[in-house]
Amino acid sequence: MNQLKRLKIIIQGAVQGVGFRPFIYRLATELNVKGWVNNSASGVFIEVEGTEIILETFLSRIPQEKPPIAQINTLETTWLDPVNYTCFEIRHSSSGEKTAIVLPDLSTCSDCLQEIFDPNNRRYLYPFTNCTNCGPRYSIIEELPYDRSHTAMKTFTMCKWCQKEYDNPLDRRFHAQPNACPICGPRVQLWDKKGEILANQKNAIYFSIDALKKGEILALKGLGGFQLIVDAKNTESVTKLRQRKHRPHKPFALMYASLEAIKNDCEVNDLEEQLLISPQAPIVLLKSQNKHHLIPEIAPNNPYLGVMLPSTPLHHLLLHTLDFPIVATSGNLAGEPICIDEKEALNRLANIADLFLVHNRPILRPVDDSVVRVMGGREIIIRRARGYAPFPISINDSSLTNILAVGGHLKNTVAILKKNQVFISQHIGDLSTVEALKSFNQVMESLNKLYEFEPEIIVCDAHPDYVSSQYAKAQNLPIITVQHHYAHVLSCLANNNLNPPVLGVAWDGTGYGDDQTIWGGEFLLVKDNTPSLMKGFYERIAYFRTFKLPGGEKAVKDPRRIAISILSEVLGDNDWIKLPFLETMTTKELNLLKQMLSRNLNTPSTSSVGRLFDGVAAMIGICQNISFEGQGAMALEYAINEFKTEQTYPYKIKGSTYPLIIDWQLIIEHIVEDIIKKISHQEIAAKFHNTLVEIIVNIAQKSHEKNILLTGGCFQNKYLTERAIFRLKQEKFIPFLHHNVPPNDGGIALGQIMAAILQKQ
Numbered sequence: 197m198n199q200l201k202r203l204k205i206i207i208q209g210a211v212q213g214v215g216f217r218p219f220i221y222r223l224a225t226e227l228n229v230k231g232w233v234n235n236s237a238s239g240v241f242i243e244v245e246g247t248e249i250i251l252e253t254f255l256s257r258i259p260q261e262k263p264p265i266a267q268i269n270t271l272e273t274t275w276l277d278p279v280n281y282t283c284f285e286i287r288h289s290s291s292g293e294k295t296a297i298v299l300p301d302l303s304t305c306s307d308c309l310q311e312i313f314d315p316n317n318r319r320y321l322y323p324f325t326n327c328t329n330c331g332p333r334y335s336i337i338e339e340l341p342y343d344r345s346h347t348a349m350k351t352f353t354m355c356k357w358c359q360k361e362y363d364n365p366l367d368r369r370f371h372a373q374p375n376a377c378p379i380c381g382p383r384v385q386l387w388d389k390k391g392e393i394l395a396n397q398k399n400a401i402y403f404s405i406d407a408l409k410k411g412e413i414l415a416l417k418g419l420g421g422f423q424l425i426v427d428a429k430n431t432e433s434v435t436k437l438r439q440r441k442h443r444p445h446k447p448f449a450l451m452y453a454s455l456e457a458i459k460n461d462c463e464v465n466d467l468e469e470q471l472l473i474s475p476q477a478p479i480v481l482l483k484s485q486n487k488h489h490l491i492p493e494i495a496p497n498n499p500y501l502g503v504m505l506p507s508t509p510l511h512h513l514l515l516h517t518l519d520f521p522i523v524a525t526s527g528n529l530a531g532e533p534i535c536i537d538e539k540e541a542l543n544r545l546a547n548i549a550d551l552f553l554v555h556n557r558p559i560l561r562p563v564d565d566s567v568v569r570v571m572g573g574r575e576i577i578i579r580r581a582r583g584y585a586p587f588p589i590s591i592n593d594s595s596l597t598n599i600l601a602v603g604g605h606l607k608n609t610v611a612i613l614k615k616n617q618v619f620i621s622q623h624i625g626d627l628s629t630v631e632a633l634k635s636f637n638q639v640m641e642s643l644n645k646l647y648e649f650e651p652e653i654i655v656c657d658a659h660p661d662y663v664s665s666q667y668a669k670a671q672n673l674p675i676i677t678v679q680h681h682y683a684h685v686l687s688c689l690a691n692n693n694l695n696p697p698v699l700g701v702a703w704d705g706t707g708y709g710d711d712q713t714i715w716g717g718e719f720l721l722v723k724d725n726t727p728s729l730m731k732g733f734y735e736r737i738a739y740f741r742t743f744k745l746p747g748g749e750k751a752v753k754d755p756r757r758i759a760i761s762i763l764s765e766v767l768g769d770n771d772w773i774k775l776p777f778l779e780t781m782t783t784k785e786l787n788l789l790k791q792m793l794s795r796n797l798n799t800p801s802t803s804s805v806g807r808l809f810d811g812v813a814a815m816i817g818i819c820q821n822i823s824f825e826g827q828g829a830m831a832l833e834y835a836i837n838e839f840k841t842e843q844t845y846p847y848k849i850k851g852s853t854y855p856l857i858i859d860w861q862l863i864i865e866h867i868v869e870d871i872i873k874k875i876s877h878q879e880i881a882a883k884f885h886n887t888l889v890e891i892i893v894n895i896a897q898k899s900h901e902k903n904i905l906l907t908g909g910c911f912q913n914k915y916l917t918e919r920a921i922f923r924l925k926q927e928k929f930i931p932f933l934h935h936n937v938p939p940n941d942g943g944i945a946l947g948q949i950m951a952a953i954l955q956k957q
């Protein structure tokens with residue numbers, strides 16, 4: 197029993213940059229075992245010598261006492277003969293195959309926070325304070341293994357005090373790669389629009405606070421990119437920011453100094469509170485309180501606010517003395533990706549910002565703020581970036597590896613499969629601008645470099661015109677194209693670790709269909725892995741009756757066109773002509789539209805539920821012009837405003853064999869009657885949502901499948917989603933939602949990877 201043994205341990209998971217090696221060192225010292233620990237690109241390696249009993253204790257205490265943010269995925273052990281180590285040491289990193297997990301950037305921990313507000317601490321008011329429990333990771337890493345020489349901190353040589361912390365295994369900053377202090381670390385500067393220095397260090401922060409108090413717009417170089425910041429209580433400044441950013445309606449996110457301040461303006465439940473104060477510190481969508489003290493320009497016609505707490509010391513320092521929350525929105529023009537470089541910012545944000553608060557720690561990749569919404573009692577990530585990316589999604593065993601998926605077009609993300617881990621990139625954005633395309637290419641390059649990844653198969657959307665699809669085709673690799681809504685369903689499948697068979701309800705704004713029309717109101721039955729179904733691995737068992745989009749893209753921007761298209765199809769020419777929403781349109785415009793429709797001029801057909809939402813929102817007069825995707829659906833959701841009804845509109849399901857057609861004619865006829873009867877928007881909106889839910893239940897029953905997956909942009913709608921869950925459960929189905937991968941097109945890349953796996957199995 198007292199014989200010496202040697203135990204070799206290999207641990208994989210989120211174990212680098214989280215204080216894991218010092219933890220092992222402390223444990224080894226405490227138990228008096230000898231050996232070593234090191235980081236390699238594929239995980240943490242440990243060898244320890246001692247008696248069997250002590251080594252068993254050592255092993256069992258690892259998962260029990262690991263650092264809070266570490267996550268162990270696998271732990272392998274091998275018993276060996278002793279080699280008589282004389283001490284326990286932390287060895288230098290070795291290289292190896294690069295599958296180690298890169299941690300996301302984490303918000304400032306309470307220990308660091310205490311230090312920056314302690315006048316006696318050497319890091320008093322220092323905006324780059326961090327430790328192994330917090331601070332930047334993904335936004336500063338160049339390559340694995342995660343060592344200082346591979347990060348944006350490589351040019352900052354540590355002073356002797358920082359070095360001492362870094363070398364001491366018992367210190368919270370032992371091997372904290374971004375470790376820094378006012379003497380040796382990055383510094384802030386305040387610039388004017390020309391890039392002239394106005395102030396340095398603490399003065400730069402004081403001057404910035406003064407500027408915010410005066411209502412000026414500050415471009416702030418944050419953690420993963422520039423943010424535009426302004427006093428959220430100053431109507432004039434917020435309006436100015438909207439005008440300069442060309443962003444008329446889309447809600448702005450807010451940052452508050454404290455949870456208490458948030459609770460003054462918003463309703464916060466327990467889960468929402470946990471999310472706000474979590475190391476991920478995302479933007480959480482919260483219901484604003486009736487008595488809230490904010491101006492309507494923050495989120496026009498929107499009862500929800502996107503709210504976050506400060507996530508870096510710099511944000512804490514700015515907010516600390518302000519007695520108002522700030523708007524903190526991405527530093528870009530509408531539709532473009534977030535800006536990360538200060539020289540570039542001067543150029544791109546010159547017409548938006550008055551002042552630039554910058555620093556000299558390079559941002560190696562853009563990482564936006566993440567957005568989450570609590571629905572059905574759990575959090576759903578709407579935008580997956582800071583705090584979450586690039587944490588991988590583990591999937592059931594796959595015989596394939598080295599697959600690259602390039603995602604969709606809107607809210608683009610890309611993903612790579614390595615072994616059975618899918619690494620999904622941070623949110624890139626809409627690939628419509630040159631800037632976005634540049635960012636898409638950079639993200640791809642950086643993923644390849646970080647994980648030494650060489651794609652063997654490439655997967656893209658079936659839409660031939662998406663720039664992501666064109667990129668895929670240009671790579672000269674075996675290519676798999678995947679139907680958009682099938683990718684949505686598989687994304688939800690992977691996110692819930694499910695296997696077929698399932699019924700996927702994929703509702704969104706737009707996606708290229710197998711029949712070359714625009715889909716978006718789809719029920720896809722995914723059976724097993726045999727391609728026995730109509731079109732590969734899924735069967736489109738039902739969809740919404742199609743309608744025309746007069747002017748294509750123009751109808752997406754002006755949903756009154758959709759309303760007119762639907763109304764003239766259902767009611768011919770007359771009954772609806774006096775509806776109030778038409779007062780905003782000239783007779784000439786109306787006649788032109790009617791002509792387009794009757795002659796089928798540039799009027800693509802769609803089965804999209806997202807567009808149906810837009811059309812109904814326009815019809816009842818709550819949405820005239822759209823400046824961002826999903827605005828119509830949002831307006832209709834918010835129109836309900838807590839109205840309670842169990843009523844629905846009648847509808848028909850046509851056909852006796854698949855695919856069934858969901859005919860919305862009766863829904864529209866009854867909505868028009870309700871508008872004429874002056875029934876409230878609240879009631880109409882609630883009845884419309886309830887009807888859609890009953891359609892889901894109805895098709896679920898016809899499909900004979902138990903597992904119902906709700907996916908696509910429409911399931912960011914809380915009322916729709918929660919009622920669908922409730923009704924499906926009532927009817928003994930098992931509903932599944934997305935969780936840590938967005939239901940919108942940000943989740944497409946994961947679905948594409950799954951499609952490739954299913955196809956190749």
Ligand SMILES: [Zn+2]
Pocket residue numbers: 304305306307308309325326327328329330331
């Ligand atoms: Zn810390």
Ligand SMILES: [Zn+2]
Pocket residue numbers: 354355356357358359376377378379380381
């Ligand atoms: Zn230092």
Ligand SMILES: [Zn+2]
Pocket residue numbers: 680684704705706707908909940941
């Ligand atoms: Zn989609």
